[in-house]
Amino acid sequence: MVIKHLIEHGIKPSVQRIAIMEYLLTHKTHPMVDEIHEALVPQLRTLSKTTVYNTLKIFVEQGAVLAIGIEESGMRYDGDISDHMHFKCSCCGDIIDVPQPSALQKQIDDIDVLKGCSVDQTHIYLKGKCSKCLNNK
Numbered sequence: 001m002v003i004k005h006l007i008e009h010g011i012k013p014s015v016q017r018i019a020i021m022e023y024l025l026t027h028k029t030h031p032m033v034d035e036i037h038e039a040l041v042p043q044l045r046t047l048s049k050t051t052v053y054n055t056l057k058i059f060v061e062q063g064a065v066l067a068i069g070i071e072e073s074g075m076r077y078d079g080d081i082s083d084h085m086h087f088k089c090s091c092c093g094d095i096i097d098v099p100q101p102s103a104l105q106k107q108i109d110d111i112d113v114l115k116g117c118s119v120d121q122t123h124i125y126l127k128g129k130c131s132k133c134l135n136n137k
Contacts, residue, residue: 009064019044020055024079030095032074070125085124091133
């Protein structure tokens with residue numbers, strides 16, 4: 001599945017690329033570069049942070065991964081490339097995938113300033129407190 005995903009996005013599979021993509025597809029935590037590197041370096045001892053950065057750059061450019069700029073401290077990455085939004089809890093820091101309402105595309109199509117434009121991507125970030133944190137108070 002991972003190799004097929006890479007090839008479908010025009011990415012030549014390598015040991016490092018397969019491991020990074022597999023990590024993103026199995027860890028829904030929207031990890032940062034450091035997290036990915038720390039998780040994979042025990043099994044790929046020669047994996048450098050530069051390789052992780054460069055690999056993620058290729059993944060994003062080829063549309064195989066989403067780059068999420070939901071926080072100021074750095075970019076997070078999501079292996080789920082379907083249309084969805086992200087919610088970040090200001091208390092625990094969790095980032096949760098939120099289904100994107102189907103009516104949203106119609107609303108975007110109806111925005112006057114966008115008439116004649118082609119919207120290829122939407123990035124909607126929601127911030128607040130998750131139900132887990134609200135219930136703990």
